[in-house]
Amino acid sequence: MTPGGAMADEDVFDVVVVGAGPVGENVAGRVVRGGLTVAVVEERLAGGECAYYACVPSKALLRPMELAAEVNRMPGLELRGPIDAPAVLARRDQTVSHLDDRGQVSWIEDLPATFVRGRGRLAGPLRVEVAGPDGTRSLRARHAVVIATGSDPLIPDVPGLPEARPWTNREATSVQQVPKRLVVIGGGPVACEMAQALHSLGAHETTMLVRGDRLLTRVEPFAGELLAASLRESGIDVRFGRSVTEIRRPAPDGPVTVHTDDGASVEADEVLLATGRRPAVRGIGLDTAGLAADGPIEVDASMRATGAPWLYAVGDVNGRSLLTHMGKYQARVCGDVIVARAFGAPDDRPDLRDTADDRGAPQVIFTDPQICAVGRTESQARADGFTVRAVEYDMGAVEGAYLRAENYTGRAKMVLDEDRRVLLGVTFAGPGVADLLHGATIAVAGEVPLDRLWHAVPAFPTVSEIWLRLLEEYGL
Template structure:
């Protein structure tokens, strides 16, 4: 006979952990299934290790620009050792142990939907287990990197975010295919840690094309100044790697090929639903699971299936997945107990405002909400204002010649912010204030009375509003 729980979660990353924590807090019994490390991709092969690799590079850059300081070379071995420490040496004993205090039952193995409210687990140590949910099954399996169907690319065994954040030896020649956050962060991290020939390969003219144009330009200028090569407006036609672990040759539509010791492919991710048995729920394997604002899968008879984080396709950011997971867990408790389940905190409203995001390069990029182009395309009557961050006293004091920019996109009809972007050293800590202003739809006339401290970079808020005309 199968074991039975109120809620079963497939995927023990940050989102899955938050679902069961909220469900258990509400008195529901929970099981969680994980075939890899408890804690998920973010904890071991994405957000956490990448920031550990980037932090020394950022500090060295800031120190080099500060009068009176002269940083020496970065000790790559020490940085990699610190990276190993923050990912617990890829040992999830502590994370798995924490599940017992939730409490939740951990099944180690590959989970698949076997029917309505049923999950079959191919156990890591052999055999199978069939478990059943009284109320809901939640998918929290995240996403997997996309490797484009370019001749020779898969055979060349390129790195993805998984391999690059777990790097043991920094390659001398490093090529990066892509221009998004992962591509930019890892290009700068490995270049700062000792790669002497780093080349980014971009389909467009600059990185970070989904953000405000000045963000990509500032990052590209900083990369070029540091010696990172940029092959722009080009595409890969073929990849060759005759000898395993040997050099890789990347042929492009124009110009000479790029020759490297390792190639990182960072061209996007896809929802990890290919082998979850979602067809048993009437869904399409390999596609995101469409959900409503309570994170319940749409079109599934009986309403027993939910999906949070990357697998829902709503937003591929860890903090958004955790947000969705918290509200999902609360919804599950309310629905199981027949309590009100339509409270404001039980619906995903943050997605429609635009999720906050930080690109942890030097300079950093922080953004929330819509870009000017996105806002106009959505039909808003928009006015956008920009300000030179280097002209703010707090920024000037950080370092001479501070290079940065800020932009606010205003809905003229309602006099509220639709989006804000900051670009410059250390701007990550400005993003949450912007997130509050955007998601709370704070009227500009009220925002004017939120006085920034002097002399801080936050004074840019005053300058943006003055530029607007307040």
């Protein structure tokens, strides 16, 4: 043992971060900025799921579809001919750096931080063992270990599923040959986005099998209804109330048949599973910290794990919010609070606690129409005991929206706490509404009083005039 308590063959850092996705990278950046040393461990690609198989490539596939829809809504600019799928896929490959993470590794090393390639596993308090290509490397942290390993697709237990080799988001976003017939199982954001993207790129027979009675169950019902209508109008077969009972693919490269509980079946070239995600923590040694091996890792508002004061968990692994931007927000909180505690500085400042998750995370679903929301839905607000009033408005009746397209279809809703006269949640559904979300996020997070919000004047003629119409509908 060395005088500091480390074993002679250990590499010692102030902080060890396990996971080099955007969340882990943000922790490392904040820790280095605060004057601490850090090692970042990654088994797969530095940059994480978001950069290579989720947020970035999916939006690269969705953007041409969005533009095509926008053009077709404007008289005189109708799109002539199909979208050039090979060109779209080539652009997608550029956005993910052709699955080459050398640039991302260089970014980490330039922080500066030490990048360690391999699978990290907790080996007791403040210790991480990394099984890499050159053997096992032992790391010790002086102050904290941070778990930022993200999440993996949730694979349901369905007869014949493993043999059918279904797609997850990874195969869907990295597709090189778009199947002509596609079955999508699920009705959440990934299912909706990828069904629409792949359908526009050549999956002409796309069927969505949704177990529940609507899409996007975590947002206001009207948003899912508008999206379902758009999907069906484009030719996608959306079937509600269908549970998959069996999947068969007799030949490895042959068609796959999906059977549902109503006795029907659908034949396709590929099946995409989009039925949820689970924390990617299996086999990383949580039991050595006295925690449940399968997660999620329970944390307090500073991202410190319950029962293990040296361990922190950020992003999908803590189960608070499975959104990249919220994981990055948690990472900033986490990195800064670790620095404060390391130097004995006050660690109870407001910026050193996660409060955004409690109010409701902002989210955009990049379908056509786009769906975006922040804060609580009306049903959530009522369940939480607030005195609630909800106001809705037809976005197509706003002058700025009408100028974008004569058949602009959209809707907006705000949920209010009547006792305090502040917003609890806002939802927009319509073409291009994502640009409205941050204003709503500021209003919700800042608890801006309605009487003050009334004086935030929207520019004419823009879609942001929806704020004026909603407030007028409320009675201001």
